[in-house]
Each structure stands twice: as C-alpha cells, then as structure tokens.
Amino acid sequence: MKRGEQPAWFPLDDAEVMGDPFEMFSAWYDQATEIVREPEAICVATADASGQPAARMVLLRNFDERGFVFHTNYESRKGHDIEENPKGAILWFIEEMGRQVRIEGSIEKISAQESDAYFARRNRGHQIGAHASAQSQPIESRKALEARFLDTEAAFEGRGVPRPQYWGGYQLVPSHFEFWQQRPDRYHDRYFYERDGTSWRVQRHQP
C-alpha cells in the first residue's frame, strides 16, 4: 500500500466474528504482522486518583488469555497512575488495514520472575538505560542525561545488569474489547465484547 492510498476493505461478517476476543485479536495481530513494521505499538491510557487521564505509546510485549503485557518503569507517571487507580485502556490502530481495537480493564504487575526473564533478554544498552533513567522525572540537560548513562555503564562494567526493582511488566486484564473495521461511507463494523463470568457477550454496535 502506498502513502495516501485507501486501505483495503476487510469486511467483517457476523459469521467470522469469534466468540473469544483474545483469538480475534490474535488473528488480527497475525495479519498486521504481515503488513506493518511495528504492530506491537499500542497506546495505553491511565488516569490518576483525580480522574485526570494520560495516554502514551508503549510496545506490546506479550498477550494471551491472561492479558496484554508491556514493560516500563514502575515509578513513571503511568506507574503512579496505576498505583492510584488500576483501571486502564489500550488502543491499537493499524491504518493500513483500517482497523482499531479498544481494550479496557484493570492493570496489574506481572510476576517478578516474568519481569526478570524479560529483562534478561533485553540488550545491554536497554538494561543500562533502565537503571540510568528515572523515567518521567525532570533533568536539566541532555548532557546530564548522557552522563547518567555513562556513570551507570561504568558502575556495571564487567558484570551482568540485574533488573531494577522499579522496572518491570504490567498486564492489562480486559473486561471489554471493541473491534472496529473501517468500511466505505463511514458505515463501519464494530463488535463490542463484554466479559460475562468466564465467557464473553458480543454485540454489534452502530458506527
């Protein structure tokens, strides 16, 4: 697809809509992997105790029937928001396919063992960066930021870099999903999933 071209239409028949939204997301994600460079880019929205929302992009590192996992600094703005108010939302948008998925639910930390395993797989520069950056805190200059990186690098010279306690994974456990498929004339398809005990209730919504 060239820049400015209309996305191909992927009509969504009721019969194709799966009862399990995780399977549905997985199918869409696999298709996106064939087309776009970074299908793992998601927007995560949180809100603090006062209700003030904030949104930012992160990378989706894993998903399964337990939830959607991203990794970050637990002391960042999003970390503080989640501490105060564990509700959050994910937005995933693939322009080339005319698709959007909205996911809402509660956010919790993954286990320390899972975070350790993921951190151990990151490259050394990323590991050093996680130690060197107090994410979301002010700093006076780029020079000061680079000095922190070099100091941290020197401090770990000749040894492995352990995961900082304040860095790890969060998992959004969904209560709702919405799958949106662009269609001509703004007459889009929308499927809304709501958790109902151990299963999911699915409804088509108007565009």
Ligand SMILES: Cc1cc2nc3c(=O)[nH]c(=O)nc-3n(C[C@H](O)[C@H](O)[C@H](O)COP(=O)(O)O)c2cc1C
């Ligand atoms: C495409 C993209 C992917 C990103 N991935 C991550 C990520 O996986 N983890 C992370 O902490 N920040 C990631 N960031 C940076 C965040 O958007 C954000 O600047 C940072 O997490 C601080 O957000 P906060 O102050 O709201 O906590 C990414 C940014 C972009 C544009």
